[in-house]
Amino acid sequence: MLVTDTTAAEPAVLATGVDVVLGGHQIxxxxxxxVERGEVVALLGANGSGKSTLVRALLGIAPRTAGEVRLLGGALGNGVPWERVGYVPQRLPAGGGVPATALEVVMSGLVHGRTLRPPRDARKRALAALDEVGMAAHARRSVLQMSGGQQQRVLIARALVRRPDLLVLDEPTSGIDLPTQETFVATVRRLHEQGGTVLVILHELGSFAGLIDRAVALRHGRVVYDGPPPDPRGEHAGPGHEHTHPHADPPPPDPGTGLSMEVLP
Amino acid sequence: MTWFETLGAMLSSPLMQRALIAAVLVGAAAPVVGTFLVQRRLALMGDGLGHVALTGVALGWLVGTWAGLVPQDALAIPGAVVAALIGSVAIEWVRARGRTSGDLALALMFYGGIAGGVLLIKLAGGTNANLVSYLFGSISTVSTGDLWWTAGLAVGVLLVGLGLRHVLFAVSHDEEFARGSGLPVTALNMVVAAMSALTVTIAMRVVGLLLVSALMIVPVAVAQLVVGSFSRVMALASGIGVAVSVVGLSITYWEDIPPGATIVLLAIGLYALAAVTRPLLTRRGAGDAPHDPHPELPDDVALPVVGAGPGAADCRPGAPGGATR
Known part of the structure; x- marks a missing residue:
C-alpha cells in the first residue's frame, strides 16, 4: 500500500492540456x-461542467483528442500500475439478463491492465473487501436485487479489493443513504491515513469537508479554481457535521435538483 | 428387441457416435458463449452471424466448384468460419463506433447474409435445396472430417471461454469500469465476437444456421431462472445444452423428426417448465430475505404524513376532493 517504488517522486495524477470532444461538442x-501523492483533492463544478468527463478521461474511459495523462508515474495505457488504481463510478450499469453476485462483481476488480486472470486468493480478498464496506453478509446475493446504497457499497469494495494507492470517486454523495455515505467518508479517511491519494467529484464538500486538502473547480470544461477548499470553517471538520447553511464562496454549489436550465454548447 | 438393446444399437452405430460427440461438444460450448452474449444484451448476435455464415457456406461451395474439388461443399465449413469471423469483427466495429446504429448493422447483416448465400449458391451451380441442410442442420451427415473441425473449434471455444471467464465477465458486466481498469476492452469484445462466430459454425451441422442462436441463448434463459450467480448460470446452461442436445438427438434415432428443431423445442420446453415452477420454488425461500424494490433514498422534502392511511390525500392543499385521478 505504501509508496516505495522508484516512481514515488512523480505525482499521483498528472494531466496536461487535456481536450475531450464528445459528439462534436468540446467538453x-x-x-x-x-494531484500529489497523499493528497485528497475534490473536483467541484455545476452539472455539465465536465467533472465526470475529466475523471473518465483521466482513467482512459473517455477518449482524449489532445493532452497527456500520467497516473502514479505511468503514461495512460500499459504504463499505469492499474492494480493500484481504484475507481468507483456513480452507479452500477443496468446489467444484462444474467444475474451476478456481489462477490463476482468485486472479484471483477481483480482483473486489470494486462492481468487477465484473477490471483489465487481472489475470493478471500473479495470477501475481505466486502467486509470492509459492511456487505459481507450479502456476498452471494445478486447485485440487481440490492438497493442503490448497497450496490454503491459493492462498487466501493470492487475498487478497494485492489488495495489502491489512488482512489477516484465519481459523486459519492449524490442520492445515497446515510450508511453508504459514511462508508465513503470512512474509506477516504482510512486511505488518506495510509498515505493514499484520493480524487473525488463532489457537488458540495458536505461530510467530506474535513478531509479535503485542495479543491479544483471546473466551469464550461476549464479549470477556474485551484486552491484550498472553499469554506474551510472549523465546524465543518467534524465528521457528523450537517451541511445546512448556504455557501457564499465560488464555486456556487449545485442546487441539487438534478435539473440544469443551462444551454450546453 | 428391448429398450436397452436399442440403446446399445444406437451407441454402436458409427454415424450416431459421431453425431453424439458433435452434439455433446456443441451443447457444452454454445451456452458458455451465450452467457456472455446475454450479459451484454447481444442475444441476437448469433443469429446475425448465422446468416453471414450462410454466405460463407455458399462462397466455400463456389470456390470448391472452381477448384474442382470432389465434394463440392468441402470448403463450406472453412468458408463459414471465415465469413462469420469477418461478420463478428464488423459487428463489434460498428458497436464501438456508435451504439444507436448497432441493431441496424445487425439487420443489414441478417438480410445481406441470406441474400448473398442464395445468390452465390446459384452461381456455384447448386440449388437452394443444398442450402437447406445448412439452414436447418443435418447432423446425420456429419463426416469424420466435420467432426474434427467441430471438436477442435468447440474445445478452443470452451478453453478460451472458461479460461478468460473472469475478465470476459468484467468486460461484459461493466464495460466502462473495465476500460477504466486498463483492460484491452476492444480486443476482449472481439474475442467474444470471434467465439460466437466459431460457435455458429460448429453448431451449424447440429441445429442449422437458423437455429444456432437458440442453442446459445435458450439454455442461458433457463439457467438464469433457476440460479442466481453468473458462474452458476454458465455451468447450468452448459449442462442443459448437453442434455437437450443428447436427448433431442437420441429421440431422432427412433422417430423420423429433424434433430435441430427437436433440440431447440426441448430447450424451450425446459424454459416453460422452469418459468412455471419458479414461483413455487422461490416462495419457499422468500421468507428469509424480505426485499423492498425501492432504493434507500432520503426524501426530497420533509413529509408530515407518518402513516399513509385513507386520509393521506388530504395533505395536498387545495385538492378538489380527489374526485378524479
Whole structure:
C-alpha cells in the first residue's frame, strides 16, 4: 500500500492540456490537473461542467483528442500500475439478463491492465473487501436485487479489493443513504491515513469537508479554481457535521435538483 | 428387441457416435458463449452471424466448384468460419463506433447474409435445396472430417471461454469500469465476437444456421431462472445444452423428426417448465430475505404524513376532493 517504488517522486495524477470532444461538442479544453501523492483533492463544478468527463478521461474511459495523462508515474495505457488504481463510478450499469453476485462483481476488480486472470486468493480478498464496506453478509446475493446504497457499497469494495494507492470517486454523495455515505467518508479517511491519494467529484464538500486538502473547480470544461477548499470553517471538520447553511464562496454549489436550465454548447 | 438393446444399437452405430460427440461438444460450448452474449444484451448476435455464415457456406461451395474439388461443399465449413469471423469483427466495429446504429448493422447483416448465400449458391451451380441442410442442420451427415473441425473449434471455444471467464465477465458486466481498469476492452469484445462466430459454425451441422442462436441463448434463459450467480448460470446452461442436445438427438434415432428443431423445442420446453415452477420454488425461500424494490433514498422534502392511511390525500392543499385521478 505504501509508496516505495522508484516512481514515488512523480505525482499521483498528472494531466496536461487535456481536450475531450464528445459528439462534436468540446467538453474539456486544455485541462491541467496535478494531484500529489497523499493528497485528497475534490473536483467541484455545476452539472455539465465536465467533472465526470475529466475523471473518465483521466482513467482512459473517455477518449482524449489532445493532452497527456500520467497516473502514479505511468503514461495512460500499459504504463499505469492499474492494480493500484481504484475507481468507483456513480452507479452500477443496468446489467444484462444474467444475474451476478456481489462477490463476482468485486472479484471483477481483480482483473486489470494486462492481468487477465484473477490471483489465487481472489475470493478471500473479495470477501475481505466486502467486509470492509459492511456487505459481507450479502456476498452471494445478486447485485440487481440490492438497493442503490448497497450496490454503491459493492462498487466501493470492487475498487478497494485492489488495495489502491489512488482512489477516484465519481459523486459519492449524490442520492445515497446515510450508511453508504459514511462508508465513503470512512474509506477516504482510512486511505488518506495510509498515505493514499484520493480524487473525488463532489457537488458540495458536505461530510467530506474535513478531509479535503485542495479543491479544483471546473466551469464550461476549464479549470477556474485551484486552491484550498472553499469554506474551510472549523465546524465543518467534524465528521457528523450537517451541511445546512448556504455557501457564499465560488464555486456556487449545485442546487441539487438534478435539473440544469443551462444551454450546453 | 428391448429398450436397452436399442440403446446399445444406437451407441454402436458409427454415424450416431459421431453425431453424439458433435452434439455433446456443441451443447457444452454454445451456452458458455451465450452467457456472455446475454450479459451484454447481444442475444441476437448469433443469429446475425448465422446468416453471414450462410454466405460463407455458399462462397466455400463456389470456390470448391472452381477448384474442382470432389465434394463440392468441402470448403463450406472453412468458408463459414471465415465469413462469420469477418461478420463478428464488423459487428463489434460498428458497436464501438456508435451504439444507436448497432441493431441496424445487425439487420443489414441478417438480410445481406441470406441474400448473398442464395445468390452465390446459384452461381456455384447448386440449388437452394443444398442450402437447406445448412439452414436447418443435418447432423446425420456429419463426416469424420466435420467432426474434427467441430471438436477442435468447440474445445478452443470452451478453453478460451472458461479460461478468460473472469475478465470476459468484467468486460461484459461493466464495460466502462473495465476500460477504466486498463483492460484491452476492444480486443476482449472481439474475442467474444470471434467465439460466437466459431460457435455458429460448429453448431451449424447440429441445429442449422437458423437455429444456432437458440442453442446459445435458450439454455442461458433457463439457467438464469433457476440460479442466481453468473458462474452458476454458465455451468447450468452448459449442462442443459448437453442434455437437450443428447436427448433431442437420441429421440431422432427412433422417430423420423429433424434433430435441430427437436433440440431447440426441448430447450424451450425446459424454459416453460422452469418459468412455471419458479414461483413455487422461490416462495419457499422468500421468507428469509424480505426485499423492498425501492432504493434507500432520503426524501426530497420533509413529509408530515407518518402513516399513509385513507386520509393521506388530504395533505395536498387545495385538492378538489380527489374526485378524479
Amino acid at each position: 474539456l479544453s486544455g485541462v491541467d490537473l496535478r
